Amino acid sequence: MKLETFFEKFDELADTPNGVKQLRELVMQLAVEGGLVPHLAAEPAVPYASVEDATPINVSDVPENWRVVLLADAIKNRSGNSKLIKGKLHEEPAAGRFQGFSASGADVWCDGYEHEGQAIIISAVGARCGKAFKASGKWSAIANTNITRPEPTLFDFDFAYLVLNNEHFWVRGGSAQPFVKFPPSLDRHFALPPLAEQKRIVAKVDDLMALCDRLALQQQERETRHAALARASLALFADAPTPANLPFLFHPSYAIPPADLRKSILTLAVQGKLVPQDPNDEPAEDSLARNDERRRETARSDHRADEENQPLLSGDDRWDIADTWSWRGLADLVLFVDYRGKTPAKLSSGVRLLTAKNVRKRQINLSPEEFLSESEYHAWMTRGFPKAGDVLFTTEAPMGNAAVVELTERFALAQRVICFQSYGALDPAFLVLQILSDQFQFILDKNGTGVTAKGIKASKLKQLPIAIPPLAEQRRIVAKVEQLMALVDALETQLAASRATAANLLSALVAELTAARVSVPSANGASPSQPGATPQVKGRKHNEG
Structure with missing residues (x-):
């Protein structure tokens, strides 16, 4: 790459991810390698007899009027x-x-x-x-x-x-x-280099570093404007979360960080602002009545279920919801199948075992893989059997991950995991969205205990508030969240690909510049010191012993 081309592309290179920092490093490297300013044969060399056969640490090919010094x-x-x-x-x-x-x-x-x-x-x-x-x-x-x-x-x-x-x-x-x-x-x-060339290198470095400073400031100002646009767009969509306003979230002129998009989507979902309320939906109170009857019936034969409703935490520990929604304690809505405590003996094959390490946000990851023997499975699984459609929740390390079970094979539970089985008023996928929302996570953290590994007691977890929309609305919310999360995933992939392309471009240009050095003209316009040429230096061999 010619020197002029490098300078022409300077702004473009600086605009890549981490580009200004890499450009600063590249400028400094080229400065000491002789790739930043032209070599002028008329400039007198420094008064030192070059050390023959010595390998300088900064260049592989020594320009004619440079001197190799100890x-x-x-x-x-x-x-x-x-x-x-x-x-x-x-x-x-x-x-x-x-x-x-x-x-x-x-x-x-x-x-x-x-x-x-x-x-x-x-x-x-x-x-x-x-x-x-x-x-x-x-x-x-x-x-x-x-x-x-x-x-x-x-x-x-x-x-x-x-x-x-x-x-x-x-x-x-x-x-x-x-x-x-x-x-x-x-x-x-x-x-x-000659002293005159050293001074020209210093002047060029000063110019380019000042340009880097300006480019960094421009990038910071642009990022500040984009962040303000992103916040304003999120606020506009939150005020009127309709399909017509989706362009506020997915706008080509700026990129809202995918993590912020996901948080905003979940916030709107648990506040009742993501889909419209439908007066034709069966009221939440009707499904809750059936839910309570089923829970009381379960409680007559199963000590894990509570016949009475949970005492709700104060209103300060809840968030704004739609007028057609209701509040209940978590244990009013789901049966706790709790397998925390002692860990069973693990094998490399057998019946699959799921622990807190497998439960991620909205996903159950089968890695790492652990198993129980058939006999251990039957001896261990005495508190109830989890099944597809249940929700797994991690109580510690990390606290607050949740996902719907989609496995069709048998599996066992252990180590900091509780299984939630709905009594009927709560769609499992909607429960997961609510657990992962910032609103619920704040309440969860507030009621957790511990320092190094924060966790929550089952007795406290049972009382945490859950917002209950009509069942039909819950399912519409889940469908809308899935649709929007797919868009966010696609956006994230696109942004990652764009950053990778830009980073690869910069890396390729840096490699080209540092491998062969920027082509700088000599006094007669020719490109000196081509790779592989014998250094044109003469002098004494320095006694290094």
């Missing part, structure tokens, strides 16, 4: 003052105090100074070791720093800063507490 010849370094400890120095400037540099930068002040003039301070220890800071005037460098002074006949100061302010440039050691290994870092060879 970094130890071009950079002098010494440690900062280990007796100056950060915690014992001043944190604020004042009259008579001088700037001090720690491993974190210019963040301390000293009563005196030890150095004067320009230098580059290197963070010598810590997670960000290798980070560089410019020092000038009168200053001190304290513990865990290293002072580097580039040789001015070889290094332009600002170009040296570009080279050294790179954590990947330095040889590092340690794991828990990383540190820079300065002798091996400087006992390497580096190809240096």
Whole structure:
């Protein structure tokens, strides 16, 4: 890729995901590799006899008027003052105090100074070791720093800063507490451009970094506008959630994050705003009457069912619903088949076992696969048999996942899972939507206990409020949610594909630029240093021993 093409595509490359950050890194890489500005043969090389047969760390092909130097010849370094400890120095400037540099930068002040003039301070220890800071005037460098002074006949100061302010440039050691290994870092060879070219590189880097700053600001402003449009669109749809207003959610000019779309859809669903109420529907109270009769009948022979209705939590623990809906405690509506507690012996084959690890949001995932023996299954499953159409709910780690059972094979339950079996007034799929809504999850979390692994007791879970629309409306809501969630899934796939395409484009361009370097013209217009060419350097072999 030619240099002009790279600059022409700069804005386009910056607009890809994480593009500005990658462009900054690419600019810095091209700066030290000689791929950012033209090489001018008329510019005098630095006064250093190139080291023959040495392999510089920054280029594979050395332009004719560049010189391969040993970094130890071009950079002098010494440690900062280990007796100056950060915690014992001043944190604020004042009259008579001088700037001090720690491993974190210019963040301390000293009563005196030890150095004067320009230098580059290197963070010598810590997670960000290798980070560089410019020092000038009168200053001190304290513990865990290293002072580097580039040789001015070889290094332009600002170009040296570009080279050294790179954590990947330095040889590092340690794991828990990383540190820079300065002798091996400087006992390497580096190809240096003429001083005039170094200055041109610095000027070009400054221009491109300023452009990156502007592009980043433009992206931030655009994202802010899009976020405001997304919030406004969600609010408009919430006020009038009709099919005609669906374009507010799926608009080509901006993308509402799929996670926000899913939350909004569930919120509207449990508030009665997603589908219209139909006066011809059987009232919720009628289905609840049959529900209660069936529960009381069950309670006469099954101690798991409660004959009396659950006491409802306060109105503060509920949300706004349609006038035709009712409230009930969860245990008024479903039978609890609770298999929490001791874990049965597991096998690699047999009758399938489902635990909290298998219950996801609106989905039962069969991985990981665990099984019981036939005899263990019959001995274990004494509290009731779950079946297709039931709802599985996780009480802990994680708390609050729910899904409708669609398996036709036999299966057992264990480990932090409760099975809900409806008495008739509650559609299982609608129950799942309600459990996963932000409104119910808030109440669930409020009534949970524990710190590291929050869970909820069955006695408290039974009292949590459930909103009950007419059964026919519940089924319409479920159908509408399925339709909208499919659109969200398609949107998410489209966005992921778009991001992947953009990222792949940027990666391909970066690979092209870094593999062969940007083609920069020489003084006569030819492209110098083609890959595979023998470096045109002459000089002495440096004694590295």
